[in-house]
Each structure stands twice: as C-alpha cells, then as structure tokens.
Amino acid sequence: MARAESAEQVAARLTAPGAPFAVVRAEDGTPCYASGPRTLREFAETTWAYADRPFLISESGTLGYGDFFAAASALARRFADDYGLAPGDRAAIVMRNHPEWQVAFWAAQLAGLVAVPLNAWWTPTELAYALDDCTPRVLLVDGERLPAVESWRKRSGARCLVVHASADALPEGVERYEDLGAPDPSAAPPDVDVPPEADATIFYTSGTTGRPRGAVATHLAQAGAAVHPRFHAAASALGRGLLPGQGADPVALMTFPFFHVAAFTTVYAMMGTGGAVVLMRKWDAEGALELIARHRVTHYSGVPTTAVQLLEAAERTGADLATVTNLGTGGAPPPPGLVARLTAAYGRRIEPRNGYGLTETSGGVLAAFGDAYREDPACVGLPAPAIDVRIAGPGGAAVPAGQAGELWLRGQGVVRGYWHDERATAEAFHEGWFMTGDVAVLTEGGVRIVDRVKDVILRGGENVYCGEVERELLGHPDVAECAVLGVPHAHLGEEVAAVVRLRPGATAGPAELRRHAARALAAYKVPARVVLADGPLPRNATGKVLKRRLRGELHPEGPRPGAPGADAGEGGPGGADVTSG
Incomplete structure (x- = not known):
C-alpha cells in the first residue's frame, strides 16, 4: 500500500502536465481535459478492450462488452442505412432499465444521432409535450411504454422500434427489436463524422417547478462527464494510499433510472474501467441485498432514501455487505447521521461518497469521499479538474469563502443551453457560467449546498x-x-x-x-x-x-x-x- 496523500497532493499529481487529468483552457478561460475522448463515439469504441468482460447484468442474462458493442453497431447501421437517419436527427428512448436501453443509446451515438432519454414514468400527455419539443425521427420503446407514445407516433410518422413486446397485435409500422436477428460481431458502426461540438444528448429537466426543458450537451461535454468520475475514483484511491485500478473488478448496482443523468455518472465510471452494471427492475432493499451477494457488487450508488433502506435491511437481516467497497449517494441531500451510521456498522471498509451534479452538468461534477466526507457530511466535495466553481453574490461577483451565494459552474460537462429555448438559456447562463440556482458556501473542504434559491423563504x-x-x-x-x-x-x-x-x-x-x-x-x-x-x-x-x-x-x-x-x-x-x- 502506498503512502496516503493529502487532497492537494493528489490533485497536483493527477492534473500535472502530461498526467491523465491535465487541463487546458480556452481563450475565455473555460477548462477542458487535455487528453481523453472528445466524443461519445470515441469513448464507446474503447470498450473493445473489455470484449470478454460482462457489462450489463439483468434478469434476462448477461450482456458482455463485445456483444454489446456489436449490437449497438448493428442498430446504428440500421438507423443510417435502413431508416435513412442522418447525424443530428433525434432518437427518443422511452423504456425502463433494460439492457436494450443502453444498446439504443450507444447506437444513437455511433450513428451521430442525438439521444433523447425520456422519463419512462411520464403520462402520454407529458411524453407528447417532450416529443413535440424535440421531434425525434425514431422512437425506441419497450412494450410497456408503446401505448403511451402510440398516438404521437401515428401523428408524427416517426419510425418505432419496440423491445420486450409480443408480436401479436403489434401496431402497423412498429418493428420488434427481437426480430432484427443476431448482429455481426465483426461489423463496424456506420462511417459518419461526429465532431466534438456536435450535439450528443437532450436530457429533460425533472420539472419539479414547471415544464421540463431539454438540456443539450455536446459530445465534448458528455466526454468530459465520462472522465469526471474516473478522476474522483483515482483521487479517492490515492487518498487512501492505494493505486488506482487495483482490487476486484468493479461491479455497480444500478438504482437510478437510465433516463436521469445520475445513472450515467455510474455507467461512465464502469465503462471506463470495464466494470459491470447490475440492473434492477424495481427498487427493493431485500432484493438489492440478494443481488449484491450474488454478483459480488462493489459499488452502490443511489438517492439517500434507498441508501438508508439498504443499510436498514442489512441490519435487519444480518447481511455484511462483504463485497461492497463504496457506498455513494446523490440526487438529494443525505440525512444527518447516514455517514456515521455506515462507519459505525462497517468501519472504514466501505468508503462513503456524496456527489453533486445536475441535468445541466451532464451528471456528477463534485464529489466528497473518505475521511474528509466523514468529518464534514454536509459537504458535497471538490470539483473535477475540468470544472470551475464560483460562489456568486449580486451581480455575479465572487463572494469570500464562508459566505453564502449562488453556485455557478463552467467547464467540460456543462450543457450548451436548452433546446429551442433561447430565453431560458439566457436566464440560466452568464458569460459562460451556468447559474445552478443552488445556494452554497465554499469551505476549506469543498462546497456545501445550503439550499435552492427558490427554496429560500423570505419571512x-x-x-x-x-x-x-x-x-x-x-x-x-x-x-x-x-x-x-x-x-x-x-x-x-x-x-x-x-x-x-x-x-x-x-x-x-x-x-x-x-x-x-x-x-x-x-x-x-x-x-x-x-x-x-x-x-x-x-x-x-x-x-x-x-x-x-x-x-x-x-x-x-x-x-x-x-x-x-x-x-x-x-x-x-x-x-x-x-x-x-
């Protein structure tokens, strides 16, 4: 085991010139990783190195990286050759966490399309709103969601491919994915030009305060989002005196729905290292314990509610979570005592993590972990190298450390704006900075989120x-x-x-x-x-x-x-x- 280093020493090693996470800056000061993938197509192609490893583990079986890439390449060629889709066309995905969800998403990236993951639990009216907004030329849905989009499909004339649906009484014009046949493992994806500045995804905001808006991320932004979790994992390992990449092959239990950017923080982390992702049809704490034991899960991440339920179920059943090395939360503030409870039960064997990210940052951009997080559970940590942080006061000027202000972010991973909504984009961005709407304080250990700006009560x-x-x-x-x-x-x-x-x-x-x-x-x-x-x-x-x-x-x-x-x-x-x- 190597000597443990301070956070400052770790960051300096990992971001030095020539190091894996070195950063360069554009003329306006915006940071970007100097090396690494520039597009999601390039990132996906690196998974060839893990061809024999398991990638997606579900109730229906295991899909290895090699078979996954072959399936995504075959579907991408179908998009281009049979459907006549061109780079920039939108492909909407509406399904639960099936392995085919990831096949569809990466097929869109390999074909140069813009993937639009939509909330699988939206009503037909809510789905129609988003579909009218992004106007996809192809719908990729599961059998459960087909009825919810059928009216829009017939009205728009969009192509439709359905998975896990019965062949009986299938609407005219809808194809079954299962009928496409086995993909050729030696065939390459279509030969299309995908520049870094091209749009890669449109993720719709959760809409807790109004109509959802489509946040548009370029390939360069999403490529940055794929690197952020690798930096935090390396920093975590070095901070504990370990060498990154050592230990058991990572296996993550997926509790986030794929249509949310939080899921991609985990997916990107696993794909970057050849790790496996275990899928759940529906959250169940006891079921999660069984999957953790059966598949030797090393990484757990979810909203704080599910993390608490998992620990309670482990206490109730006597499960020791023997293979788990990391337990992370995100999506909402963790309750007081969660980190202390984890430490009391498992010591320092399971590393606690907390993160911060938004739809508009393409997933997690700040992370707190290890002893630093144990000492300050209210902290969401330090930013990834290609992300700048500002705590802004009135007018946008930075406020002194320790004072509250609005959290502003810029860098690789931040979206370019909202789909066809110049007004909303102008209201959310200021000279390259995304104004998150979160009230935060900058401390020695990192960023503390105090509240949402709109959740501040003026009494x-x-x-x-x-x-x-x-x-x-x-x-x-x-x-x-x-x-x-x-x-x-x-x-x-x-x-x-x-x-x-x-x-x-x-x-x-x-x-x-x-x-x-x-x-x-x-x-x-x-x-x-x-x-x-x-x-x-x-x-x-x-x-x-x-x-x-x-x-x-x-x-x-x-x-x-x-x-x-x-x-x-x-x-x-x-x-x-x-x-x-």
Missing part, C-alpha cells in the same frame, strides 16, 4: 433556508422524511411550514417536532405549521420531493379539505399555530 425580511430546517427535523429519531416550504402569510409575506412523515410506531407530534427544531434554530426559522403525512412524500424518479405538489395541498390557513387533516395545536416560538394530520 418578514429574514431569509430561511429550507435545507437547514429540514436537517434539524431529520435529526429527530421519529422523523423518516420531511419537506420544508414557504406558504403565504398576510403580514410576513411567507411563513415556514413543514410536512413530515414519521417512522412506523413513532409518536412525536407537531409540538414536539417544533420544540426539537427550536433547540438549534432561531425562532423565525422554526416551522409555524407542521403537517404529519399519512404516507411517503411525493417524489420524482430521482428522489427529489415535489414541493410544488405539497404547496398545492397546503392552504394559507391550513391544509385544504381532502389533504391531511388539521388539528389545533399549541403555540410555539412566536406564538404561531401548529397543525397536524
């Missing part, structure tokens, strides 16, 4: 950060999950409200929860109203709480009829009302 002239209040409430042992949001108030402008789901058998009431929050928070930050939810809080596919929906269920004077019931409660700090349900 009587005082700023209340929802994330700060949520962390305090989540620290109560009876609280399973919570969401803090602002609701209209006649005199204060906004008032602080919280929707809380208790753990099974818990008895804490609104008054007790408010007293708990008041121990660490100023009186104006303590929720004036606490609503106890009967079931899980509404979330999107990546675990983000849908606060817009919760706001619609809270009336300024209490929950609306039909929402969780309201009971009069005792006044807390400031004599505010308390409601419970």
Whole structure:
C-alpha cells in the first residue's frame, strides 16, 4: 500500500502536465481535459478492450462488452442505412432499465444521432409535450411504454422500434427489436463524422417547478462527464494510499433510472474501467441485498432514501455487505447521521461518497469521499479538474469563502443551453457560467449546498433556508422524511411550514417536532405549521420531493379539505399555530 496523500497532493499529481487529468483552457478561460475522448463515439469504441468482460447484468442474462458493442453497431447501421437517419436527427428512448436501453443509446451515438432519454414514468400527455419539443425521427420503446407514445407516433410518422413486446397485435409500422436477428460481431458502426461540438444528448429537466426543458450537451461535454468520475475514483484511491485500478473488478448496482443523468455518472465510471452494471427492475432493499451477494457488487450508488433502506435491511437481516467497497449517494441531500451510521456498522471498509451534479452538468461534477466526507457530511466535495466553481453574490461577483451565494459552474460537462429555448438559456447562463440556482458556501473542504434559491423563504425580511430546517427535523429519531416550504402569510409575506412523515410506531407530534427544531434554530426559522403525512412524500424518479405538489395541498390557513387533516395545536416560538394530520 502506498503512502496516503493529502487532497492537494493528489490533485497536483493527477492534473500535472502530461498526467491523465491535465487541463487546458480556452481563450475565455473555460477548462477542458487535455487528453481523453472528445466524443461519445470515441469513448464507446474503447470498450473493445473489455470484449470478454460482462457489462450489463439483468434478469434476462448477461450482456458482455463485445456483444454489446456489436449490437449497438448493428442498430446504428440500421438507423443510417435502413431508416435513412442522418447525424443530428433525434432518437427518443422511452423504456425502463433494460439492457436494450443502453444498446439504443450507444447506437444513437455511433450513428451521430442525438439521444433523447425520456422519463419512462411520464403520462402520454407529458411524453407528447417532450416529443413535440424535440421531434425525434425514431422512437425506441419497450412494450410497456408503446401505448403511451402510440398516438404521437401515428401523428408524427416517426419510425418505432419496440423491445420486450409480443408480436401479436403489434401496431402497423412498429418493428420488434427481437426480430432484427443476431448482429455481426465483426461489423463496424456506420462511417459518419461526429465532431466534438456536435450535439450528443437532450436530457429533460425533472420539472419539479414547471415544464421540463431539454438540456443539450455536446459530445465534448458528455466526454468530459465520462472522465469526471474516473478522476474522483483515482483521487479517492490515492487518498487512501492505494493505486488506482487495483482490487476486484468493479461491479455497480444500478438504482437510478437510465433516463436521469445520475445513472450515467455510474455507467461512465464502469465503462471506463470495464466494470459491470447490475440492473434492477424495481427498487427493493431485500432484493438489492440478494443481488449484491450474488454478483459480488462493489459499488452502490443511489438517492439517500434507498441508501438508508439498504443499510436498514442489512441490519435487519444480518447481511455484511462483504463485497461492497463504496457506498455513494446523490440526487438529494443525505440525512444527518447516514455517514456515521455506515462507519459505525462497517468501519472504514466501505468508503462513503456524496456527489453533486445536475441535468445541466451532464451528471456528477463534485464529489466528497473518505475521511474528509466523514468529518464534514454536509459537504458535497471538490470539483473535477475540468470544472470551475464560483460562489456568486449580486451581480455575479465572487463572494469570500464562508459566505453564502449562488453556485455557478463552467467547464467540460456543462450543457450548451436548452433546446429551442433561447430565453431560458439566457436566464440560466452568464458569460459562460451556468447559474445552478443552488445556494452554497465554499469551505476549506469543498462546497456545501445550503439550499435552492427558490427554496429560500423570505419571512418578514429574514431569509430561511429550507435545507437547514429540514436537517434539524431529520435529526429527530421519529422523523423518516420531511419537506420544508414557504406558504403565504398576510403580514410576513411567507411563513415556514413543514410536512413530515414519521417512522412506523413513532409518536412525536407537531409540538414536539417544533420544540426539537427550536433547540438549534432561531425562532423565525422554526416551522409555524407542521403537517404529519399519512404516507411517503411525493417524489420524482430521482428522489427529489415535489414541493410544488405539497404547496398545492397546503392552504394559507391550513391544509385544504381532502389533504391531511388539521388539528389545533399549541403555540410555539412566536406564538404561531401548529397543525397536524
């Protein structure tokens, strides 16, 4: 084992001139990796080196890298030769996490098409909105989603290829992927020109606050996104005194849906090292434990909710997670105590990781791991080398370290803008910087996310950060999950409200929860109203709480009829009302 190095020493080694993660800068200062792939087609072609290794492991079997590349190349040739698709045409993918999802995505890249992953759980109306926006010439769907896009397909005349569908009563004009025949393993992908500046993907934002927008990433941006996780993995290994690439072949359990950029942070990391990805049809903690043991999973990543459920299931069943070396979370802030709980149960054998990324950054761009993360669980870490960070105050000027401001990002991985939406692009970008909408603080250990700009409650002239209040409430042992949001108030402008789901058998009431929050928070930050939810809080596919929906269920004077019931409660700090349900 090599001597452990500091974060600064590690970064200097990995980014020195000629090193794997050295960076060059454009005339405007934007950083980019000096070496490495420039397009996703180039990145995919490197997987030839892993031809005999397993890539995608699912209920239906294992697809090796060699067979995967042959299948993607064959489908890419079909796009070009039989469908007449040209570079720049869009290919929409609407299916659950089948192996064919990745075949379709990479076939689009090999043919120079723009892949458009769409939320597999959207309704036909939601799908039609995105399809009208991006106008794909080919739809790649599974049998479950075919009915949801059929009306749009017939209206548009787009080609359609369906997987895992019965041949009986298949709509006219729809082809079955299974009927295409076995691919030729020696055949190359179509000969098309794919420059780095060409568009590679359109990922639609989650739409938690409004209509989804298509974030457009070039091949160069996505190639950068493929390098970021490799840097963080190398930095993690060196920081622990290990040499990158040593140890067991990586095997990751995929819990994110492929249509979300968080999934690609894991997929890129595995493809870059010849690792395997284990697929789940549907999240189930006990099922995840079984897959981890059967396939000797080394890497787990998911939203904090699933990570907590996995650890609880392991405690309940006595599973030792013997093969797991890394447990990472992303997509939402982890609850207080998650890292301590992991360390208490498994010591330093399992490295905790937390990351930060957005649809507009093509996945994870910051990461915290190891002892640094254990010492500061609120930190999302340091940026990858090809990403610049600014904590911006009014007017965009950088604020001093330790002060809160809006997190701005620029570099390789950041999207070029929104599809056919110049206004939204202009509002989100400033002189090459993407304005994330997150309030952050820069510390010695990295970036801390304080809250969303839109989640800052302005209560009587005082700023209340929802994330700060949520962390305090989540620290109560009876609280399973919570969401803090602002609701209209006649005199204060906004008032602080919280929707809380208790753990099974818990008895804490609104008054007790408010007293708990008041121990660490100023009186104006303590929720004036606490609503106890009967079931899980509404979330999107990546675990983000849908606060817009919760706001619609809270009336300024209490929950609306039909929402969780309201009971009069005792006044807390400031004599505010308390409601419970």
